[in-house]
Amino acid sequence: DAGITQSPRHKVTETGTPVTLRCHQTENHRYMYWYRQDPGHGLRLIHYSYGVKDTDKGEVSDGYSVSRSKTEDFLLTLESATSSQTSVYFCAISVLAGGEEQYFGPGTRLTVT
Amino acid sequence: LAKTTQPISMDSYEGQEVNITCSHNNIATNDYITWYQQFPSQGPRFIIQGYKTKVTNEVASLFIPADRKSSTLSLPRVSLSDTAVYYCLVGDQGGKLIFGQGTELSVKP
Numbered sequence: 001d002a003g004i005t006q007s008p009r010h011k012v013t014e015t016g017t018p019v020t021l022r023c024h025q026t027e028n029h030r031y032m033y034w035y036r037q038d039p040g041h042g043l044r045l046i047h048y049s050y051g052v053k054d055t056d057k058g059e060v061s062d063g064y065s066v067s068r069s070k071t072e073d074f075l076l077t078l079e080s081a082t083s084s085q086t087s088v089y090f091c092a093i094s095v096l097a098g099g100e101e102q103y104f105g106p107g108t109r110l111t112v113t
Numbered sequence: 114l115a116k117t118t119q120p121i122s123m124d125s126y127e128g129q130e131v132n133i134t135c136s137h138n139n140i141a142t143n144d145y146i147t148w149y150q151q152f153p154s155q156g157p158r159f160i161i162q163g164y165k166t167k168v169t170n171e172v173a174s175l176f177i178p179a180d181r182k183s184s185t186l187s188l189p190r191v192s193l194s195d196t197a198v199y200y201c202l203v204g205d206q207g208g209k210l211i212f213g214q215g216t217e218l219s220v221k222p
Contacts (some may be wrong), residue, residue: 035212042200043157045214059211090156101147104156 003027004105006091012111019078021108023091025071032074033102034058035064036087043090049074063084081112117201122217127210131188132197135201138182146184149200151215152210157200161186196220 003026013019023032035047035058045058047066055066063085067075079087091105118136125131137146145164149157161168163175163184174187188195198215 038216042214045211092156101162102157103161104158107154107156 002092004091004103006089006105006108008108008110011108012113013081014113016080017083019081019110019112021076021089021091021110023074023076023105025074025093027103028071029093029095029103030071031096032068033092033094034064034074034076035090035092036060036085037090037107038087046076046089052057056082072099078110081110086110116211117203117213119199119201119216122215122219124219124221125191126221127192128190131191131195131218133186133188133199133218134183135186136183137201137203140181140203144181144203146181147202147204148173148174148175148186149202149212151198151200157212160199168171175181189206191218191220193220193222 005024007022019059020108031050034046036046037043044060046060046064047055047058049055049068052068052071055068065077074091087110089108089110092102094102123133143179147162147163148160150160151157161170161173162176163177165177165181168175176185186199196219198217200212200215204214
């Protein structure tokens with residue numbers, strides 16, 4: 001399995017609080033992605049990164065920000081969590097962009113009460 | 114970005130061949146077709162990828178007709194452990210893959 005870890009694996013937080021999820025890779029892959037998965041929606045891309053300090057929005061980026069200061073770390077921040085952001089969040093990495101194979105992390109289950 | 118359509122669910126029995134077809138009418142010239150498998154409480158796992166004609170690996174085969182507006186994932190002789198959700202994706206080099214709702218495959222003894 002690709003060396004991808006996510007932390008925390010589970011988190012419960014209150015509405016209005018900031019939350020940061022971390023994705024860490026040991027593969028030195030250039031591309032990193034954040035997805036959320038909700039029942040009936042499959043996985044939806046939030047943000048992705050194509051290099052250190054280079055990021056772009058996905059289809060559901062509102063309410064989320066990301067940062068990538070090092071190749072191995074990609075952070076997802078919810079500035080002020082809302083109940084609609086309760087979801088399972090997956091990080092993924094790939095060697096090349098887009099259609100190439102992506103390797104997924106184990107996921108973070110976030111509950112916003 | 115091309116959207117995909119696939120059956121929501123399928124049932125099969127152990128030992129049968131399973132074919133899951135995905136429709137992607139708006140596929141672009143540079144788009145690849147990729148299939149992922151996801152088990153409960155796990156991230157998706159890459160199965161196979163193709164651009165045209167037929168691709169085969171140790172797990173599955175992928176059939177793509179000449180017009181590339183659809184593709185079929187073929188799983189030979191499924192077992193109970195193949196019970197999972199299967200996603201068809203179409204993406205270009207821009208990094209913005211779109212996952213649909215997937216096909217929930219249930220394999221019965």
